[in-house]
Amino acid sequence: DILNHWAKDDIQFMVNRGLLAGTNDVSFSPDAAVSRGTLAAILGRMANADISGYTKSSFTDVKKDAYYMGYVEWVNTKDIMNGKTSAAFVPDSAITREEMALILFNYTKVMKMNLPAIYAENIFADASKISAESADAVKQLQMAGILAGKSENRFDPQGIVTRAEVSAVIHRFIKLTMNGTLxxxxxxxxxxxxxxxxxxxxxxxxxxxxxxxxxxxxxxxxxxxxxxxxxQADTPEKNKETYTVKSGDCFWSIARMFNVDMYTLAVSNGKTLSTIIYPGEILIIPQQ
Incomplete structure (x- = not known):
């Protein structure tokens, strides 16, 4: 169900890295809402958080055997994402765009990440609807290129975040933190x-x-x-052949697979031979 979806590459990136799975064996449900429990799991996996020590839930509505239980404890302990009340996390509740901005901004502070100002500040047409609590987070993430607007320059702060949308945002976030730029x-x-x-x-x-x-x-x-x-192949950059990095790959093995120069492969992707490449990362294969 992602074959012709605009976020196909972003979704595949998330699945390949184990950050977000399908809703069943054959469907991803790209336009379904992202729940609080799912976002907690995504962030914990992205941080490679050790959740082995979390054996009991602090919230009455998070079951001990829920796949996100340990991650909910981790984000709550780190003050990245707290419960709606002291007793309820409300894991099945959908995330809004301004909530996602604030949670991601909290994540950057906990992980001691400095967000660069790559893009000029954009004053969204509905900026007055963004809560005061989330306004700075939206601004910082927009200027870093992690969050973007929607039609007619709207941010849509109370809009529900879809699984496709969170895939695109997290993909941008990881590209930024891995490469230092977008x-x-x-x-x-x-x-x-x-x-x-x-x-x-x-x-x-x-x-x-x-x-x-x-x-x-x-x-x-x-x-x-x-x-x-x-x-995306219709845009100039995407016309080039690409390869999704698998576990155990390195520049040498990929260059040998495609019969290209290892150094040229690295440079074509804005990297050096010493750069670490990760499973799920998409590399451009230079043409002979």
């Missing part, structure tokens, strides 16, 4: 619409020639002639 140029917002960034600012309200093709951008920076479900 590619600009073509990128998708949190509704899967294509935008183009130059020097941290979206191209808006013009027709721009990019790699020999004209694209029309509306006043909000959305490329109006590219649909949200358009395959």
């Amino acid at each position: 590619d600009q140029g073509w990128t998708q917002n949190d509704a899967g619409q294509w935008m183009y960034f130059e020097n941290g600012t979206a191209v808006k309200n013009q027709i721009k020639n990019i790699d020999g093709k004209d694209y029309k951008f509306d006043i909000f920076g959305i490329a109006t002639d590219i649909s949200a479900s358009k395959p």
Whole structure:
């Protein structure tokens, strides 16, 4: 059910890294809501948190045998994500976009991560609807390129986060923390619409020639002639062959597999030969 979804690559990244599984053996349910328990598990797995010491739940509504029990204890202990009350975590409740922003921002502070300002600050059209508690988190994560807007430059702070949306956000987060930066140029917002960034600012309200093709951008920076479900291979960067890193892979083994130069492989992906590559990471294979 993700074959033609705009977040297909993001979802595959999450599944490959063991951060988020399908809802059953054949479905991912990309447009279903993300629950508080699931987000706790994602963050704990992302941090490689040791939850072996958590054998009892602090909350009456989190069962001892729930897959997220240890992760709920971890995020609560670290003050990344607390219960709705002292007794209830409400693990099945859906997460809103502003809640996700605040929780991720808390995670960066606990993990001692400094978020870079890669993009210019964007004043969302519905900024007045963002709670005071979450406003700074939204700003910092937007400027770091982790969170983006939706149609008509809305942030949609009370909107429910979907499994596809959290996959895209966490994928950006991991790319940023692994590489120290995010590619600009073509990128998708949190509704899967294509935008183009130059020097941290979206191209808006013009027709721009990019790699020999004209694209029309509306006043909000959305490329109006590219649909949200358009395959990423249609953008210049994505035309190149790619490979998803598997456990045990290294630059030497992948270069040998594709009969390419190991150094060129690393440089083509903005890395050095000493850079660690992780299962689930997508590498561009340089063309001969």
